Amino acid sequence: MGYGMAMSLLKAGHLVWGVDINPAQVERFQRDGGQHTAFVDIAGELDGVVAVVLNAGQLESVLFGENGIVSKLKNGSVVLACPTIPPDFAKQMAKRCEEFGIHYLDTPISGGSKKAAAGQLTLMASGTPASFEAATPFVDAISETVFRLGDIAGAGSAMKSVNQLLAGVHIAVMAEALTFGMTQGVEPAKFLEVISKCAGTSWMLENRAPHIVDGDYTPHSSVNIWPKDLEIVLEIANKEGFDAPITKAALDQFKAASEAGLGLEDDAAVAKIYARKAGLTLPGEA
């Protein structure tokens, strides 16, 4: 996601510094048009930082860790925080940024790597009006749809966690239904053809079931996203004493897929867990 977003920022005419723990990715980005000077040297000149990391721990490290960026930024610049994190954690990050005179836009992203590369992401954004204003040039470059969810950091993350709950469950139950259908003589291709036109369809079914039908598990979005994101959902649900049994059942399937060594495959590979348990052979499998 991050690479595509960086490319979208380049295309919009920004000077962009790419930072990644993988030096090969940084070099690739420099060849693709990114800036070559050392990032730390120019931190004080940046208008914004787009943090596309995996989780809350990484976000805190990037912003406030040993080499954290926030203390080096100039007054009035803005952090766009894109990972899926607990809403309370977003509030904390915003507060700590404000102490440095830095705006913080809580802006989880949705849409996948293809939309990231096309500058067509959906943002679930919340933050002060000043944060929105400071973030506008970057928001415009990376997104097609922006939901403005209020003035308080955390509201964007709350909506994202709701979306992830549904998206994760819909992928896992698509796999459950597709493989259940196979036990009843319903071929995966016929499943996709019929169900995508019926009341049982979902955005995720239409997006992910083709991967299973084609036997192609190239990771557009990997299995390993879901144990992480659904754990966040359950963690913040638990804090409110909220029981989410369907989410739990879906999480178990993604955990099983991850533990079975499928973590880096496309998340549609959760179907392999169902297929193996039931002795079914999915398309493209030997």
Add this chain to the structure above:
Amino acid sequence: MGYGMAMSLLKAGHLVWGVDINPAQVERFQRDGGQHTAFVDIAGELDGVVAVVLNAGQLESVLFGENGIVSKLKNGSVVLACPTIPPDFAKQMAKRCEEFGIHYLDTPISGGSKKAAAGQLTLMASGTPASFEAATPFVDAISETVFRLGDIAGAGSAMKSVNQLLAGVHIAVMAEALTFGMTQGVEPAKFLEVISKCAGTSWMLENRAPHIVDGDYTPHSSVNIWPKDLEIVLEIANKEGFDAPITKAALDQFKAASEAGLGLEDDAAVAKIYARKAGLTLPGEA
């Protein structure tokens, strides 16, 4: 569903006899244009019977019970069997009809009461080519989309059970996500506005979440459908040794709703189970 389908058959120019255990419904249908003569007297002249009942037991009773219709029908007439039933049971019913020289079309329906009244249902149909041919005048009157799923009764029911698995889970997880969102400060109306445009959406979310937002539980499709249909799914899954944990988790929610006295409300009322457990107040509740 049945009433709307009978009206669609009338509108298409058929002579239609309405049969229901509720005499008031029969009288209403007669006033609306249905035939007045006693059904049993003309059974031998019918070209087809459309059986819109609740389950396998009712279907068997209507077709082969004490006052069963099949033995009274003329050779070559057709039964359209619309309830959600196990595929193996559909095969049995077809075989028994054939012994009487009667065609059997396994044709579960999808779309809800509004589409039934408009003659716009989706049919998941399977049966011999002769069954399809005999059923064509009735199929044309009641449906907008027909999936022809092969020559063997049971294939239609198999696809329907796959669709019901997904539809039931999608309703329950919509309720789980909507109420979870409320614990995070996401209002139901905002949930619907945002999520329906994101990767977390589903056909059922877009159809049912508005009922919760409006606090309107008029039963377009009632809670009580789901314990029945999801039990059928699990029953036929169990026969194949197939484990469906997400379906089970959704079934538990519908059972809880049914046991809490919500069985005759719209199936979106499953959200009330989540709301009560979490101490949340849904729109329209005191």
